[in-house]
Amino acid sequence: MRLYWFFLFAFWALFFVACSGGGTQAQGQLLITITGLPSGVDADVQVTGPNGFSRALTQSTSPALSVTPGQYTITARDVVAAGRTYTATVSPGTTVSVAASQTTQVGVAYAEQTPSGGVDPAKTFTASLGIGSLAFQPGGRLYASGNAAGKTDPSGRLYLTPADLGGAGGAVPAAQVATEAGLYRLAFSASGALYELKRDDLPPASSVYIRRYDPATATANAFSPVELVIPNGAFSFGSPPVQDYNLYKPSDMALDAQGNLWVLDPESTARSSADGIPNAPGRLACYSAADQAAAIPSPGNLGTPGRIYYGSAIEGARALAFDAQGNLWLAGGSGSTARLVRIAAGALSCPNLGPSGNPANEELALGASGVTELRGAPLTSPVDLAIHGGDLYVAQSDGASLNNILRLSTNATSIPSNLVPITINGLQGQITSLAVDAGGNLWVGTAGAPAPSPGRIYRLP
Secondary structure (H helix, E strand, C coil): CHHHHHHHHHHHHHHHHHHHHHHCCCCEEEEEEEECCCCCCCCCEEEEEHHHEEEEECCCCCCCEEECCEEEEEEECCEEECCEEEEEEEECCCEEEECCCCEEEEEEEEEECCCCCEECCCEEEEECCCEEEEEECCCCCEEEEECCCCCCCCCEEEEECHHHHHCCEEECCHHHEEECCCEEEEEECCCCCEEEEECCCCCCCCCEEEEEECHHHEECCEECCEEEEEECCEEEECCCCEEEECCCCCCEEEECCCCCEEEEECCCCCCCHHHCCCCCCCEEEEECHHHHHHHCCCCCECCCCCEEEECCCCCCEEEEEECCCCCEEEEECCHHHCEEEEECHHHCCCCCCCCCCCCEEEECCCCCCCEEEEECCCCCCEEEEEEECCEEEEEEECCCCCEEEEEEECCCCCCCCCCCCEEECCCCCEEEEEEECCCCCEEEEEECCCCCCCEEEEECC
8 A cells, every 4th residue: 555655646746746847847948030110110929839829019129039849930011101101021931930948030121112103193273374383481382483494484382281282172262362473493491581582684684593581581481681692793702803793593591400501503604714613514503591691681692602612513414402411412414424423411511701702712622521322213303302301202204205213321321223204194294393291291392284273283192
């Protein structure tokens, strides 16, 4: 009997030891790394496995998940953010094996879906003038210059209110259109000051080219009085005196984060090599915020830029825009000469006008430090630029059948050959201009649609 109880006790002891050993089975580690989504955008990843295990992930697992050994399935769903769709690739595969005391790594790489090309506009506005440029005023109004392709064209300024922009589209109200001869481009400072670039006359006749209006005087389309004028009048410097023009035929302008005004003057040339600029077209003039402020009280004119850049990086450029890092982007050319140029913030400076009253000329050459050139299809006919966050939008038009938009990263150093241009289904006219609102929505202006409403303003989805 004693022997019986001994064996029975030994049996149960071994049984409990075996059960105890099975309960402490070593776990495995599952490390999932998620990449490719914009900052602040959550992933949509589901992990399932043995014993009903299920876990939803919106970001990488750090530290790794501690899980029971076995087979696990990783499902990554598409993510839509700011109107863009991101699709994930799971590697090494959607099903992985996790072993005890081992770490299994899984990568979930999101990438934006390549657009098919054609998009239907979310809304369309029609205008009695062809659209020449678009600019958002701080506060949400969208302003446009109208049909300013040349000094003899009828031109004007029109606007859409936030209520208009939030509606279904339609005709720009006639009360929101004002005639203004020669109006070519518009820009707003961060404080709401309006800058108008006018081309209603050509040198050598003296003519107003850029006017700045104080934001406090802006009431609908009645910007008054003019607080600053940048004319195209001639000035002389050097010994013997050399005559040059402040501006000649400017094509675009932009303000940097410091309030300095930068103006592209693609057709201007030095009148003499004595000013240090080779007799080649293309200049980039800068008027510092301090010089502007000093000129406003008296006499209200700023006749000379603080600096003029020239050289191969500037030649051919007709549009410009600053990105969030302060880098300047230029666009110009057509066909095989079409290009973008990125000039790093550190390669630019906008000094105040010196005591001599002469601009500080400086060459910017392709290949110089901080200067990057981007060429190649599908970039062929750039006409305007717009930037929002890390996105660079390039409007393209050859004045006929080619009308599209390219979207690149502001970190791009080349143009992908497989980049698919964005086209607008049902587009009327030729694309002339771009603007992006505070919510990241892209607005596109066109000119040349059928009369009596030759202008269109499209909002893309």
